[in-house]
Amino acid sequence: MKLVIFALDGLFDTGLTVLLDTFATANELAVAQGFPAPPFEVRLVGVRSRIRTAHGLSTPVELASAVGHADWVVVPAPNVRQPERLVEALERRDMRAAMAYLRTWHAGGVGVAAACIGTFLLAEAGLLDNREATTTWSLAPFFRQRYPAVNLDDSRMVVASHRVVTAGSAMGHLDLALWLLRQTSPELATLVARFMLIDKRSSQAEYIIPDHLAHADPLVERFERWARNNLASGFSLQAAAAALAVGPRTLQRRTEAVLGKSPLAFFQDLRIERAQNLVSIGYDIETIASEVGYADSATLRTLLRRRLGRGVRELRAEMR
Structure with a gap:
């Protein structure tokens, strides 16, 4: 599976590292289990050649314009928790450019996924209209107000709808990563969950x-x-x-x-x-x-x- 992680300035550090570490662990365990090659090819891309996380860590990324074929594009969450600041972030030039890439990739048959506040980028891009979706429970009222065309169920941890997948709050990045692993190998996903001590959580309801x-x-x-x-x-x-x-x-x-x-x-x-x-x-x-x-x-x-x-x-x- 060819995975693209779309990284933007100010992203939630844990969300990004959870995705990278989970797929790296999956590749390592897969080879140890006899896979002929690592099953996941992961690329970190962005609108610019370098991004800075919310905690100020700087890392180089490939330009999104250079992305060829991909099976899935995954959007980690921006590290923004207040509705007013989130609206400002969604208006940024790099965010708008990212939404354009997401629309183009999805129209070309690429699966698109996001966790936590990353789901707002998909909704803002119009990719969740008339679809079932979830988001971080803490901003669900704001999400409903801003995107009335989305069929939101914030009690669910992961929602898949026609090659668009959304996951819940913060550590929902883990649940999203496991969902993507299962598309390649349910057995490998179970193995990774056991090695990384990831509990199965089908619902956000008890955390709300x-x-x-x-x-x-x-x-x-x-x-x-x-x-x-x-x-x-x-x-x-x-x-x-x-x-x-x-x-x-x-x-x-x-x-x-x-x-x-x-x-x-x-x-x-x-x-x-x-x-x-x-x-x-x-x-x-x-x-x-x-x-x-x-x-x-x-x-x-x-x-x-x-x-x-x-x-x-x-x-x-x-x-x-």
Whole structure:
């Protein structure tokens, strides 16, 4: 597989090195396992002949204009976390040039992939329109606002859609690298994951911090405060809307626009977060169920397993 890593100034150092190290490890293990040659040819390219990372490390790269055939182009994340700064970065001349290259390569049949904030470059280039995608959960509300044509599911770790692949937050670069490895050899991908101690993570859901997302919108932030104060009482859309002095439809539309989910689903997220916290403290399951508004513990057990893939016993074991 011929891989091009498209490096731009100010990129997230860890994202770049994770990609390089994972494919280097794969090549080394493949040869040791009897492959006739390293399966991955990796090239580092850029708009200019040298790039400087967010931590100030300078490295030479090939010019993107010199790239011939490639199977995949991978975009590491820029090291930008605030929406205002990200908008400024996306307007940079080198970013705009990179988007033009990405559109041309994809139109020519090259697969395009990005992780974390790198997914914004694909969206800005129009490559995610009318496709399923994921992104870093922390900027999902901003992503939805800026790219309404994208079918975003920020709970997922990796989403593949017609030779365009997106991966989730920060260390999603690892998950993206493993996805690309599996396209060549699932066995090799498993071997690399074991050597590098990479856990399989199909979802970002359990890492999401609900109140961080809620702060992206004043009404949703108020709803989040109301929900936390009423976890033990249970959810009522009418009661929430009345307390916030808005109509139920307004609250429903706003949470779906900002969070990509209904008020009830967000309320359930807060229940899960609170339940996990109480599990870590050592509360018994019946008390926890009562604290988050369930009359019996069986319903809470079902919710935890459905959302997290683990029950109370597994959660307690992880926290020891």
